[in-house]
Amino acid sequence: MNNISRRNFLAASAVAAGLMGLAGCNGVQAGGADAAVPAADSYPIDPDGEGTAAKWSSEETRDGWTRVTNPDGGRLASACGGSCCCFFG
Numbered sequence: 001m002n003n004i005s006r007r008n009f010l011a012a013s014a015v016a017a018g019l020m021g022l023a024g025c026n027g028v029q030a031g032g033a034d035a036a037v038p039a040a041d042s043y044p045i046d047p048d049g050e051g052t053a054a055k056w057s058s059e060e061t062r063d064g065w066t067r068v069t070n071p072d073g074g075r076l077a078s079a080c081g082g083s084c085c086c087f088f089g
Contacts, residue, residue: 038045058068 056070
């Protein structure tokens with residue numbers, strides 16, 4: 001075991017992890033083999049359907065950011081933890 005360097009050990013571990021990752025791929029799609037696919041003439045699909053209204057509003061600020069607000073006071077889902085409002089510009 002004295003002839004195995006740390007570099008060789010890490011390289012072999014990386015190769016083994018990669019092979020284990022590939023072994024986990026068995027060719028089955030995420031939806032399963034019998035997942036129903038809509039007909040080609042039904043695209044584009046409206047995900048919300050008729051009569052659906054947004055429960056939030058957005059506006060562009062002077063400096064180019066987009067401000068998202070929720071008029072009814074409910075909590076908006078955010079990437080920064082919840083109490084703050086995230087801005088995407």
